Amino acid sequence: MKVTYICDLCGQPQETVEIDNVEIEKLGINTLTPAEKEDIIKYNDEQGLLLYSLCPSCFEEKFVQGPGWSDL
Numbered sequence: 651m652k653v654t655y656i657c658d659l660c661g662q663p664q665e666t667v668e669i670d671n672v673e674i675e676k677l678g679i680n681t682l683t684p685a686e687k688e689d690i691i692k693y694n695d696e697q698g699l700l701l702y703s704l705c706p707s708c709f710e711e712k713f714v715q716g717p718g719w720s721d722l
Contacts, residue, residue, distance in 0.1 A: 653698055653699045660707070690703070
């Protein structure tokens with residue numbers, strides 16, 4: 651099965667991997683609540699399993715630099 655990681659903020663695909671036997675535990679999504687799963691996990695016939703997370707650039711912008719960081 652094809653698994654595609656997509657940035658939840660900028661919408662850019664980050665990585666696509668082909669996994670023969672998808673085990674939820676190996677993807678790390680087995681600990682999510684049903685609401686989190688609904689928000690993060692989607693399926694598309696063309697792209698396979700879609701997992702929404704943050705790309706490194708958006709993560710840094712949102713959590714490392716934060717608002718007003720450049721003003722310091």
